[in-house]
Amino acid sequence: MFDLNDVSLNTLASSNINISRKSMDKKKNNFGNIFLQLYRANDLFICNGRIGDDKGKGQFTCKNVSVVDYVIGSANFLTLLQNFSILETSKLFSDAHTPLSLSMCIYENEKRNHLRKGNFTPTEEVKKWDIENLDTFIENIDKTHTDIILTELESVNIQDVNHNCVNSIVERICDILVGAAKTTFGTYMKCDKQNNVKINGSKPRFDEDCRTARKKFKKSKRKLKRNFSPDLFNETKYLEKQYKRIMDKSIKNTARKLETRLVI
Numbered sequence: 001m002f003d004l005n006d007v008s009l010n011t012l013a014s015s016n017i018n019i020s021r022k023s024m025d026k027k028k029n030n031f032g033n034i035f036l037q038l039y040r041a042n043d044l045f046i047c048n049g050r051i052g053d054d055k056g057k058g059q060f061t062c063k064n065v066s067v068v069d070y071v072i073g074s075a076n077f078l079t080l081l082q083n084f085s086i087l088e089t090s091k092l093f094s095d096a097h098t099p100l101s102l103s104m105c106i107y108e109n110e111k112r113n114h115l116r117k118g119n120f121t122p123t124e125e126v127k128k129w130d131i132e133n134l135d136t137f138i139e140n141i142d143k144t145h146t147d148i149i150l151t152e153l154e155s156v157n158i159q160d161v162n163h164n165c166v167n168s169i170v171e172r173i174c175d176i177l178v179g180a181a182k183t184t185f186g187t188y189m190k191c192d193k194q195n196n197v198k199i200n201g202s203k204p205r206f207d208e209d210c211r212t213a214r215k216k217f218k219k220s221k222r223k224l225k226r227n228f229s230p231d232l233f234n235e236t237k238y239l240e241k242q243y244k245r246i247m248d249k250s251i252k253n254t255a256r257k258l259e260t261r262l263v264i
Contacts, residue, residue, distance in 0.1 A: 008043055008075035015079040021049035023058030025067035045078055047071040047102075052083035059086040061098050069097055080104045082188045083127075091237075092244050105189045122189040126181045133184050140180040149173065205254040206247070213243040 012019055039046065048070050049058025061069035071084060087099040105122075149172060156165075217239040224236045 008045070011075040011079060012045070017078055018050050018055065021046060021058060022056050023049050023067055024060050025058070025065075027066070039072055044072050044074060047073065047078065047081065047084045048086075050084075051078065051081050052103075053085035059098075061086060061100070063096050064089075069100055071100055071102055091240050092247075124187050125190040126178065126187055127185040129181075130185060137180055137184040140183040142176050142179060145172070145176055149176075204257075205251045207250050209246050210243075210250050213239070213246045217243045 009019055038044075048054055048061075048067060049056065058067060061067050082103040082105050083101070084103075085101045087101050089096075089098045093099050149169060153169070217236070220232065220236040220239050224232045
C-alpha cells in the first residue's frame, strides 16, 4: 500500500503517529493521483487527518466539500508537530479556503544544533482539555493513591492539621489529576520565550486604523467564543469584513505612496 521506506514508517510509529490517515473527501481525480505519487516517491507524508485536532477526521478545507489544502512533510518533520487543525473559514484569508493551523516545538532540534541562547529551558505542559475525553480522564485517575489519601483524611486528627499537612495533601491530589491529564491528553514541551529577541514589527501598510479594526474584531471573536449568539455571530462577521476592507485600503495607499517615491 505504501511506497515509503521502513525508516520513515518506524519514525511515525515510534511517535504514535498513524500511518493511515482519514479524509472526509472521498473523491479523487487524476491530479490527486499525481499528487499521491509525488509525495510517496519523495518519502513525504500528509498531516491532514493524521495529526493533532484533525487526527482521524481529515476535515474539508474548501467550501466544506473538498480537501485541497495540505501540510506535507517528512516523517521527522511530523514528529516536531504539537498540533494541526483546520480553522473556520475567514474572509480575511479567503472566500473559499479554510486556514490551516500548525504548531511545532523545535527545542530538541535547536539543542542539537547548539542554537540556544542563555538559559533556554523548556517545560513539560499538558495539552489542552477536551471535554469529549472526560470519561477517559476519569478512568485514568489513579484510584489506589486516591483511596490512600481518603483513608488518611478520614483518620486524621483535626487538632494535628497544619499548613504543611494541607499543602502535602493538595500537592498529592494535584499530582494525581495532572498524571491522569498527561495520560489522557498527552504532553508537549513549552519553550521559554523570555530570551527571545523582539523583532521590530513596524509595518507602514498596517496603520492605526488597521490596529483599531483588528482590536475590535478580536474582541468580538473572543466574546463569541465564550457566549455564542446569532447577533454576536453577525457582528463578528461584520467586523471581520470591515477589518479586511480597512487593511486592503491601507495596503493600496501604501503602494501608491511607494510608487510616487520611485525614481524612474
